[in-house]
Amino acid sequence: MEEKKHTLSRRTFLKIVGQTSVVGAVGCGNSSAQKVLPLVKGSEDTIPGKSVWFNTTCTECDAACGIQVKTRDGRAIKIEGNPDHPINKGGVCAIGHSALQNTYDPDRIRQPLERADDGSYKPVSWKKAYAAIAKGLKAKGQKAYLGSSQTGALSALLSDWCKAFDLTQIDYSGVSNEAEAKAAELVFGSYGIPTYHFDKAEAVLNFGTDFLETWVSPCEYARGWADTRRSNKPCRVIHVEPRLSLTAGNADTWLQSNPGTEVQVALAVLKVLVERGQRGGADAGTIEQIKKLTEHVTVESAALASGVSSEKILIAAEHLINAKRSIVLAGGASTATSNPLPLMVAANLMNLVLGNVGRTVNIASSRKPSSNSLDEVSKLISTMQKGKLEVLFIDGSNPSFNLPPSFDFIYALKKVPLIVSFASHMDETTGAAHLILPTHTALESWGDAEPLPGVHNLIQPTMKPVFDTQAFGDILLASADKAGKKMGEDFLSYLKDAWQKVHANAATGKSFKNFWLESVERGGFIRRVSANSTAQVSSKAFALDFSSAHFEEKDGHTLVLYPFPSVRSFDGRAANRPWLSEIPDPVSQVAWDSWAEIHPDSAKAHGLAQGDKVTIRNHYGEITVNVLINRYIHKDIIAVPIGHGHTGYGRFAKGIGGNVMQLLPALASKDVGAVSLLSTKVNVTRGRGKGDIVNLQGSDYQMNRHLARTAAVATAVHATNGHAEGHDAHADESHGESNGHGGHHEPKQMYVQREHPLYKWGMAVDLAACTGCSACVVACYAENNIPCVGKKVVSQGREMSWLRIERYYGEAPSEELSVNFMPMMCQQCGHAPCEPVCPVYATYHNEEGLNVMVYNRCVGTRYCSNNCSYKVRHYNWIQVDFPEPLNWQLNPDVTPRSAGVMEKCTFCLQRINEGKDNAKDLGRKVRDGEIKPACVQSCPTQALTFGDLNDPHSEVSKRGRDKRAYKVLDHHLNTQPAVSYLENIKYEEV
Amino acid sequence: MAEEGKGATVEKPKLDLRAGVWNNGQAAPWDFHIIDHYRYFNFPERARGYKPEQPIKFSHKLHAGDLKMECQFCHHTVAKSEFAAIPEVEVCMGCHSQLVNTEATQKSEEIKKLKEFHEKGEPIPWQKVHVMPDYVRFTHKRHVKAGVACQECHGQMDSMEVVERASSMKMGWCVGCHREKGTSIDCAVCHK
Numbered sequence A: 001m002e003e004k005k006h007t008l009s010r011r012t013f014l015k016i017v018g019q020t021s022v023v024g025a026v027g028c029g030n031s032s033a034q035k036v037l038p039l040v041k042g043s044e045d046t047i048p049g050k051s052v053w054f055n056t057t058c059t060e061c062d063a064a065c066g067i068q069v070k071t072r073d074g075r076a077i078k079i080e081g082n083p084d085h086p087i088n089k090g091g092v093c094a095i096g097h098s099a100l101q102n103t104y105d106p107d108r109i110r111q112p113l114e115r116a117d118d119g120s121y122k123p124v125s126w127k128k129a130y131a132a133i134a135k136g137l138k139a140k141g142q143k144a145y146l147g148s149s150q151t152g153a154l155s156a157l158l159s160d161w162c163k164a165f166d167l168t169q170i171d172y173s174g175v176s177n178e179a180e181a182k183a184a185e186l187v188f189g190s191y192g193i194p195t196y197h198f199d200k201a202e203a204v205l206n207f208g209t210d211f212l213e214t215w216v217s218p219c220e221y222a223r224g225w226a227d228t229r230r231s232n233k234p235c236r237v238i239h240v241e242p243r244l245s246l247t248a249g250n251a252d253t254w255l256q257s258n259p260g261t262e263v264q265v266a267l268a269v270l271k272v273l274v275e276r277g278q279r280g281g282a283d284a285g286t287i288e289q290i291k292k293l294t295e296h297v298t299v300e301s302a303a304l305a306s307g308v309s310s311e312k313i314l315i316a317a318e319h320l321i322n323a324k325r326s327i328v329l330a331g332g333a334s335t336a337t338s339n340p341l342p343l344m345v346a347a348n349l350m351n352l353v354l355g356n357v358g359r360t361v362n363i364a365s366s367r368k369p370s371s372n373s374l375d376e377v378s379k380l381i382s383t384m385q386k387g388k389l390e391v392l393f394i395d396g397s398n399p400s401f402n403l404p405p406s407f408d409f410i411y412a413l414k415k416v417p418l419i420v421s422f423a424s425h426m427d428e429t430t431g432a433a434h435l436i437l438p439t440h441t442a443l444e445s446w447g448d449a450e451p452l453p454g455v456h457n458l459i460q461p462t463m464k465p466v467f468d469t470q471a472f473g474d475i476l477l478a479s480a481d482k483a484g485k486k487m488g489e490d491f492l493s494y495l496k497d498a499w500q501k502v503h504a505n506a507a508t509g510k511s512f513k514n515f516w517l518e519s520v521e522r523g524g525f526i527r528r529v530s531a532n533s534t535a536q537v538s539s540k541a542f543a544l545d546f547s548s549a550h551f552e553e554k555d556g557h558t559l560v561l562y563p564f565p566s567v568r569s570f571d572g573r574a575a576n577r578p579w580l581s582e583i584p585d586p587v588s589q590v591a592w593d594s595w596a597e598i599h600p601d602s603a604k605a606h607g608l609a610q611g612d613k614v615t616i617r618n619h620y621g622e623i624t625v626n627v628l629i630n631r632y633i634h635k636d637i638i639a640v641p642i643g644h645g646h647t648g649y650g651r652f653a654k655g656i657g658g659n660v661m662q663l664l665p666a667l668a669s670k671d672v673g674a675v676s677l678l679s680t681k682v683n684v685t686r687g688r689g690k691g692d693i694v695n696l697q698g699s700d701y702q703m704n705r706h707l708a709r710t711a712a713v714a715t716a717v718h719a720t721n722g723h724a725e726g727h728d729a730h731a732d733e734s735h736g737e738s739n740g741h742g743g744h745h746e747p748k749q750m751y752v753q754r755e756h757p758l759y760k761w762g763m764a765v766d767l768a769a770c771t772g773c774s775a776c777v778v779a780c781y782a783e784n785n786i787p788c789v790g791k792k793v794v795s796q797g798r799e800m801s802w803l804r805i806e807r808y809y810g811e812a813p814s815e816e817l818s819v820n821f822m823p824m825m826c827q828q829c830g831h832a833p834c835e836p837v838c839p840v841y842a843t844y845h846n847e848e849g850l851n852v853m854v855y856n857r858c859v860g861t862r863y864c865s866n867n868c869s870y871k872v873r874h875y876n877w878i879q880v881d882f883p884e885p886l887n888w889q890l891n892p893d894v895t896p897r898s899a900g901v902m903e904k905c906t907f908c909l910q911r912i913n914e915g916k917d918n919a920k921d922l923g924r925k926v927r928d929g930e931i932k933p934a935c936v937q938s939c940p941t942q943a944l945t946f947g948d949l950n951d952p953h954s955e956v957s958k959r960g961r962d963k964r965a966y967k968v969l970d971h972h973l974n975t976q977p978a979v980s981y982l983e984n985i986k987y988e989e990v
Numbered sequence B: 001m002a003e004e005g006k007g008a009t010v011e012k013p014k015l016d017l018r019a020g021v022w023n024n025g026q027a028a029p030w031d032f033h034i035i036d037h038y039r040y041f042n043f044p045e046r047a048r049g050y051k052p053e054q055p056i057k058f059s060h061k062l063h064a065g066d067l068k069m070e071c072q073f074c075h076h077t078v079a080k081s082e083f084a085a086i087p088e089v090e091v092c093m094g095c096h097s098q099l100v101n102t103e104a105t106q107k108s109e110e111i112k113k114l115k116e117f118h119e120k121g122e123p124i125p126w127q128k129v130h131v132m133p134d135y136v137r138f139t140h141k142r143h144v145k146a147g148v149a150c151q152e153c154h155g156q157m158d159s160m161e162v163v164e165r166a167s168s169m170k171m172g173w174c175v176g177c178h179r180e181k182g183t184s185i186d187c188a189v190c191h192k
Helices: A010-026 A099-103 A126-138 A152-164 A178-188 A218-230 A246-250 A262-275 A284-293 A299-306 A310-322 A341-353 A374-385 A409-413 A472-482 A491-506 A512-522 A539-543 A578-582 A600-605 A713-726 A775-783 A791-795 A863-867 A909-921 A934-938 A955-960 B033-037 B060-066 B089-099 B103-107 B109-120 B140-145 B171-181
Strands: A052-057 A066-072 A075-081 A113-115 A121-123 A142-147 A167-171 A193-196 A203-207 A236-240 A253-255 A326-330 A361-367 A389-395 A418-422 A447-449 A455-459 A524-526 A559-564 A595-598 A612-618 A621-629 A637-641 A681-690 A710-712 A761-766 A804-808 A820-824 A843-845 A851-853 A944-948 A979-982 A984-986
Touching: A052 A447, A052 A455, A052 A512, A075 A099, A075 A775, A075 A934, A099 A578, A113 A126, A126 A389, A126 A418, A126 A472, A142 A374, A152 A167, A152 A447, A152 A472, A152 A491, A167 A374, A178 A193, A178 A341, A178 A361, A178 A539, A203 A262, A203 A310, A203 A341, A236 A246, A236 A310, A253 A310, A262 A284, A262 A299, A262 A310, A262 A326, A262 A341, A284 A341, A284 A539, A299 A310, A310 A326, A326 A341, A374 A389, A374 A409, A447 A491, A455 A512, A472 A491, A491 A512, A512 A524, A578 A775, A595 A600, A595 A612, A600 A621, A612 A637, A621 A681, A710 A713, A713 A984, A761 A955, A775 A804, A775 A934, A909 B140, A934 A944, A944 A955, A955 A979, B089 B109
Parallel strands: A142 A167, A142 A389, A203 A236, A203 A326, A236 A253, A389 A418, A559 A637, A595 A621, A710 A984, A761 A979
Antiparallel strands: A052 A066, A066 A075, A113 A121, A193 A361, A447 A455, A455 A524, A559 A681, A595 A637, A612 A621, A612 A681, A761 A944, A804 A820, A843 A851
């Protein structure tokens, strides 16, 4: 956000000090009079000071998680997962949280705009805008709608609208998982991405999908994955990808493959499976075809092509055979080659022969991904170039940014006489429109979605619109009305009509009115769909070209360009949200930037060093970004995140990195209408200027300090089982919290031990379940009004994040890679080093075990921060303004801090107070699980637990007594933290 | 901000004791009225005796005193929420449109103003008298439920023609009462 500039010379400073002291002596001239405005009309639901919650649906990606939006005085201030929703079960990802900043984006389009002759935009009234759009709709000649096909009733309305006005509707929505859905159609017979039950799997072989970060439905998969990781039989994850992604880092084994060669590994494993007699649900004909397909593939040839050793391929196959239930996945960035289907088909065939279909791979319940039809987009572009397109309607999908420029879309746009945009944000595409009718965001509008069969999600407005915008559905209906074709009154009644069908199918016996009200209250309606479909392998599946991917290459092009979506920018739509820019990327730990990840050897060969910029160039374009040297990336690739390098988006997205799409050819993947991401080689040279990468991870290795620990599954699981009987019995004995993992005896205490008569709040962090997804970090920003300070200040090490995810590659560089993610928040030490050094008693230990920080008492000596062993205290070096209306999101229960004040996590004190308050009303103590700090609530895998350590039966106490539990640095410093960490678990070798 | 305060008149506080107000509204014995009031140490709006002119001359003396209406009849969220909340314009009109729609009230200038606000659908811009700093978490609900009388902080509202600030609301004053009543004086209870 905006940093206030201090341009104050010493002389001016002294002058001001002199004057202020005079003013101070005379008295303050200002008035602090405030007004208090009552409501005009009250309602029973709105009590001033009480939050109102709305159940609705997240629309940030196709996953469609159920969310609860907390509103205070009519403004949405926080997003939380809906615990009753079958998809996310209470978790929300980082992008989901940031939907708030999307709605309160100061760069949103505030009213309908019309382009003047000089290219500037001037506001127009809705009436005029509708008159203009009606003219466009009635225009003769070719008209087209290019954009996302939307969901549910809106999707139906949109296609009706397009048909009514003779528009060519072309689907385009940026990142898409169409290939996965097509591959499932070839093998299983039904189009769509099957539901994967990670919680039931014992082994997972994963070709490139980043299912813990961005792939298809990350909250859902992460929860399933964590459920098995915590169980007695954790699933073993084997990940094949050239780059160390978040999912690769969490896998037990990461097999680094040559880019585009995964299909050979897949075929080799498939061959072994069939040779070893795996049949599963495949009929004899299919087995014959598989045998024929894998005839020429051997494990050795696959090993040679992919760089994965043949033993590892064999062992991976062995694990799949030995597991009772398994999953084989393929998808994501590393598979988005020019010919992505063969690998995915091979993976699906493996699922088939392993008998996973119907057990861990539910093909009856499949997702229909948003589709792209690049062929039609290309056709449209050529029509546009010929000047034959009269009117183009677009939405916020932003093809000017995320379609490779080699499609020539930007130039074609200039040939269209009238472009009408239905976007809520100004972006590269909308910036070329002649008329902009701004739409509501999902937090302001009605809608629905059916991500899985039987899961009917409702989207409801949680607040009045921030700006003078309208719902997309209403714009469609009103413009149709103006153009002389009445399609409906308003979108809400259209939606209700559509839900009559859901009501009829549901057969609940309730009247529609009750059914509707209940569904709105719950955020949707879940209907059990029992459809047992059997896989029908299409012969087309075997007709594909199963060779390794080819890369477009010219002289001097040495490295394969590897674009990937990240949780921070996704496909570019989330680039203007300060929270997502400020949090570091979980794996690379880079904040406020995009980067090019490159192996040290390749860097050396190209004359690059850490701290440089790199110019990546090919015959399509060039971008210059910061270099990040990473020894765990494949030598042949250079990886750049997608979604940065905006030129016409918002203020926060400006000047960040480069747009990797500029280097891609105008090439759709074979048989799939999506951009082929992994398809070209590039030339890499040292860029001009000095690099300014901001990397927040101090040390990549733990230097044998054992902060984030990992145990082998064999020992850890055994120990956990043992504890259940053995350790609980001793719960009442005063073994105490300091009896950590270190194996040391109860230490002799120099200080008086504190007493906590009523509650002793504590937290447990299960590292085995933590994926490092950073959802908790964004939740913390949202809940606690943490300011985003911007790249410059972050680069000085002055980020304000109360909770950070530390990523370690292992204990020491010499050891084998063992990635650990570790959420680090204030440990609320029993013997806190920060407390005794505060000269003004602004921080102290309270009776409930919290290390309280009184902000208005703090004078900013920073002694506490210097003395903190965990670096979790953050000092406000600058006063940060939240530009209107981003400040609407601020939580009124937490005071915003000013410059010169130290701040830190207090386990969401406001939530503890609220929980105690509610319990007091009921005349009892707080029950376990009633209070959830923002991070705990948001965690998609429930890796974090919060509760009362005084209660031996609380979940947090139980986890704290687990054999895996330890406390960070406690054995060195005797800080007696209230946060227990549970060791990560990993299988030792493949 | 400066303009907003112009309507406020700050009378010198009376030196008499305020009946029912806890510790006479003082944080400590040395927290004299004069210091409490004077601008050297605080804004007059934050001192005892602050008595701003309100947009409508609403009389608590008439409503709460003479007519003996319960406080919670109008301030109905006081036991439910942090905020006692100024009653909605609708609540005023609830009585004044039907029950108390006599000739005398119809003539009243003040009620005309009220009706004007109601017709325009605008909130009445009341001047805030008891102001808490942003960093304080004070909940009416807990205090009311614990049996603290409204008067202990707000003074004898039933005899006030114009509402005035009856207590200093300084931290020492809060803590004094908390100490005396044996409730928690942990910083985290109030500081947020």
